[in-house]
Amino acid sequence: MRIIFTSTGEGWDAKIDPRFGRTDYILVYDEEKDELVAHDNREIMEVAHGAGPKTAQKIHEFKADVLITGNGPGGNAAGILKTMPLKIFIRAGGMSIREAYEAYKDDALEPGA
Amino acid sequence: MKEIVIISGKGGTGKSSICAALAYVAKEELVVADCDVDAADLHLILNPKNSEVQDFYSGVLAEIDPDKCIACGLCQQICRFAAIEPHEKTYRVIDLECEGCGYCYYVCPQDAITLIDQNVGKFLISDTRYGCTLVHAHLGIGADNSGKLVAKVKSEAKTRAKTEQKAYILADGSPGIGCPVIASLAGADYVILVTESSKSGLSDLKRVQELVTKFQIPSACIVNKADINPGVTSDIHKYLAKNKIHHMGDIPYAEDFHKAIAMGRCLIEENETRWLPIFSEYWHDIKEKI
Amino acid sequence: MRIAIASGKGGTGKTFLAVNLALKAAETQTTLLMDLDVEEPNGGIFIQADAADVHKVTRAIPIWDPGACNLCGKCISWCKFNAIIKLGEMILVMPPLCHSCYACSELCPMQALPMEQQSLGEIRHLKLGKLDFTESKLDIGLEQSSPLIERTLEFADEHFGDKELQLLDSPPGTACAMVSAVKTVDYVILISEPTPFGLFDLNLAVETVRQLGLPFSVVINRDGIGNNDIYKYLEKEKIQLLAKIPHQREIAEMYSRGEIIYQQVPAVDEALNQILSKIRSLS
Ligand code: SF4
Numbered sequence: 085m086r087i088i089f090t091s092t093g094e095g096w097d098a099k100i101d102p103r104f105g106r107t108d109y110i111l112v113y114d115e116e117k118d119e120l121v122a123h124d125n126r127e128i129m130e131v132a133h134g135a136g137p138k139t140a141q142k143i144h145e146f147k148a149d150v151l152i153t154g155n156g157p158g159g160n161a162a163g164i165l166k167t168m169p170l171k172i173f174i175r176a177g178g179m180s181i182r183e184a185y186e187a188y189k190d191d192a193l194e195p196g197a
Numbered sequence: 198m199k200e201i202v203i204i205s206g207k208g209g210t211g212k213s214s215i216c217a218a219l220a221y222v223a224k225e226e227l228v229v230a231d232c233d234v235d236a237a238d239l240h241l242i243l244n245p246k247n248s249e250v251q252d253f254y255s256g257v258l259a260e261i262d263p264d265k266c267i268a269c270g271l272c273q274q275i276c277r278f279a280a281i282e283p284h285e286k287t288y289r290v291i292d293l294e295c296e297g298c299g300y301c302y303y304v305c306p307q308d309a310i311t312l313i314d315q316n317v318g319k320f321l322i323s324d325t326r327y328g329c330t331l332v333h334a335h336l337g338i339g340a341d342n343s344g345k346l347v348a349k350v351k352s353e354a355k356t357r358a359k360t361e362q363k364a365y366i367l368a369d370g371s372p373g374i375g376c377p378v379i380a381s382l383a384g385a386d387y388v389i390l391v392t393e394s395s396k397s398g399l400s401d402l403k404r405v406q407e408l409v410t411k412f413q414i415p416s417a418c419i420v421n422k423a424d425i426n427p428g429v430t431s432d433i434h435k436y437l438a439k440n441k442i443h444h445m446g447d448i449p450y451a452e453d454f455h456k457a458i459a460m461g462r463c464l465i466e467e468n469e470t471r472w473l474p475i476f477s478e479y480w481h482d483i484k485e486k487i
Numbered sequence: 488m489r490i491a492i493a494s495g496k497g498g499t500g501k502t503f504l505a506v507n508l509a510l511k512a513a514e515t516q517t518t519l520l521m522d523l524d525v526e527e528p529n530g531g532i533f534i535q536a537d538a539a540d541v542h543k544v545t546r547a548i549p550i551w552d553p554g555a556c557n558l559c560g561k562c563i564s565w566c567k568f569n570a571i572i573k574l575g576e577m578i579l580v581m582p583p584l585c586h587s588c589y590a591c592s593e594l595c596p597m598q599a600l601p602m603e604q605q606s607l608g609e610i611r612h613l614k615l616g617k618l619d620f621t622e623s624k625l626d627i628g629l630e631q632s633s634p635l636i637e638r639t640l641e642f643a644d645e646h647f648g649d650k651e652l653q654l655l656d657s658p659p660g661t662a663c664a665m666v667s668a669v670k671t672v673d674y675v676i677l678i679s680e681p682t683p684f685g686l687f688d689l690n691l692a693v694e695t696v697r698q699l700g701l702p703f704s705v706v707i708n709r710d711g712i713g714n715n716d717i718y719k720y721l722e723k724e725k726i727q728l729l730a731k732i733p734h735q736r737e738i739a740e741m742y743s744r745g746e747i748i749y750q751q752v753p754a755v756d757e758a759l760n761q762i763l764s765k766i767r768s769l770s
């Protein structure tokens with residue numbers, strides 16, 4: 085499984101970024117390899133409109149199975165994510181990446197639409 | 198750190214007054230972000246000073262270099278916004294019409310067109326007379342309030358809250374249902390909808406709540422001027438119950454709203470015995486719910 | 488004669504003035520009222536008639552042709568509005584972000600993005616005696632008001648160009664939507680209220696209208712609620728004060744019920760008379 089987190093920082097102790105489109109970092113965790121890779125997404129601050137779709141495009145490139153984020157993505161981005169075989173979980177804002185991952189393992193996260 | 202956003206869909210519901218009163222009650226605990234940059238009014242009550250000012254750029258406008266232009270007219274032909282006109286043997290861009298799409302820039306055979314970043318307003322971080330920090334912005338005329346500006350106001354508020362060790366950000370949200378309000382909601386932990394007891398108040402409430410539902414953020418509602426139209430107020434109450442929106446309370450029509458604004462004060466400064474208990478309770482309620 | 492009713496921010500009584508003024512004017516002359524607050528049109532709450540006709544409004548959007556595309560990805564960098572993204576082997580256009588500039592469509596080396604008409608919103612028209620009323624509504628999920636505003640104005644030129652008075656309830660604020668509504672009119676009436684909020688917003692609106700080079704004057708709503716600063720401002724700036732509408736709780740009550748006010752409140756009727764005589768002196 086490849087799991088994506090929207091995150092405010094780079095490691096397991098960073099917090100989930102509740103924002104989807106304008107998340108600071110995108111973290112990709114590969115369960116098989118046990119490897120957590122951080123991608124800096126902060127250039128998204130310079131985007132006036134369409135931040136959500138841009139981030140969704142990146143997520144597509146990372147080929148993940150699961151997305152864990154805070155608020156649900158906005159309309160445009162939600163439409164794009166729907167085209168992917170991706171399970172979405174929301175309301176993880178404020179948790180650390182580690183906590184969010186554990187909550188996911190325990191089936192304690194709320195599925196997003 | 199938790200982020201609370203106040204929105205109202207329609208103007209004139211008393212959203213900024215309510216935001217200012219909450220800021221007054223919780224001034225020790227929060228940073229205020231004015232995301233309603235189209236009609237940024239909070240500063241009129243909070244009296245910002247010692248502002249740190251930054252220019253804000255968003256979007257581009259085309260500009261034609263008359264020395265390079267050979268007057269082939271290609272740009273004028275392809276521009277769908279009629280933003281290019283002949284001028285002294287060459288062509289020029291009508292700024293007001295230019296959409297900043299860049300099409301002319303791509304087709305110009307002479308590279309005579311540059312796309313210039315638009316300075317569309319100012320972005321400020323200020324001290325206020327309540328002691329809390331206010332992050333706000335002033336948009337230039339005809340400029341488009343973009344998600345970028347709102348996101349910037351909010352992220353700066355967040356940085357401030359972190360360094361000042363404040364537990365909350367209180368954001369006065371943008372109106373409407375477009376990109377700015379989406380950016381206002383993005384990342385929020387709690388949304389407070391301010392509506393008024395009128396038919397248009399109710400129809401606008403429904404429109405914004407649709408958006409809030411999309412983002413799946415818990416929301417609460419304050420009904421202002423609740424005694425103006427008891428019938429509509431009870432319709433609003435029913436709507437709230439049906440949609441699981443926490444009903445924080447009703448505020449009756451009160452002249453204090455106008456009087457306070459006229460004096461550049463918040464409601465509590467206008468009449469402490471009346472308003473302090475109400476807003477203390479609201480603030481308490483908010484903290485409990487988050 | 489085309490006149491815009493505008494304000495620096497929402498909630499100052501713009502729709503209230505537009506609706507009452509239009510109904511009053513229509514007692515004696517053919518009048519058109521256009522509600523151009525396309526994100527949140529509310530004029531229809533006040534003006535009702537049995538039969539309404541609905542006109543669909545469309546605009547051109549690129550539609551991706553997978554058979555023709557070679558996935559070069561150039562369209563993505565051309566689009567300044569981030570309306571195009573690439574998902575694996577797929578090009579995706581997002582209509583809410585597209586500004587219909589045709590750049591991607593006409594520059595695409597494979598002609599893989601032909602423009603097609605897609606729904607933008609609708610114009611609802613109804614008739615009440617001498618009054619024609621239009622209300623424009625953006626499709627849910629779309630965000631840019633300006634194209635719909637422009638199409639509504641074209642629609643009005645086409646069908647109602649002969650109306651003696653054309654009033655337009657413009658979108659609030661001083662952003663691009665307001666500018667695209669107001670730039671085509673002959674005259675602007677700004678409405679505000681005598682509070683520091685009202686003054687601040689009026690000032691922005693005045694600067695905008697001046698920059699557009701349009702003649703204008705001001706109506707003050709809820710006279711009596713605040714202070715006199717706004718009147719001092721008007722005097723100093725030599726701006727004509729067209730009328731004052733008094734602050735009365737009953738007005739807010741009638742408004743909240745969706746009622747027409749001038750027939751019930753003489754002071755409002757008087758203010759409308761002043762405004763109408765100004766308008767009639769213009770043409
Ligand atoms: S520019 Fe044309 S060919 Fe290239 S990716 Fe876009 S649609 Fe396909």
Ligand code: SF4
Pocket residue numbers: 298549565566567568569570571580584585586587588589590591592
């Ligand atoms: S028409 Fe213009 S705005 Fe629309 S997708 Fe193409 S390049 Fe972008």
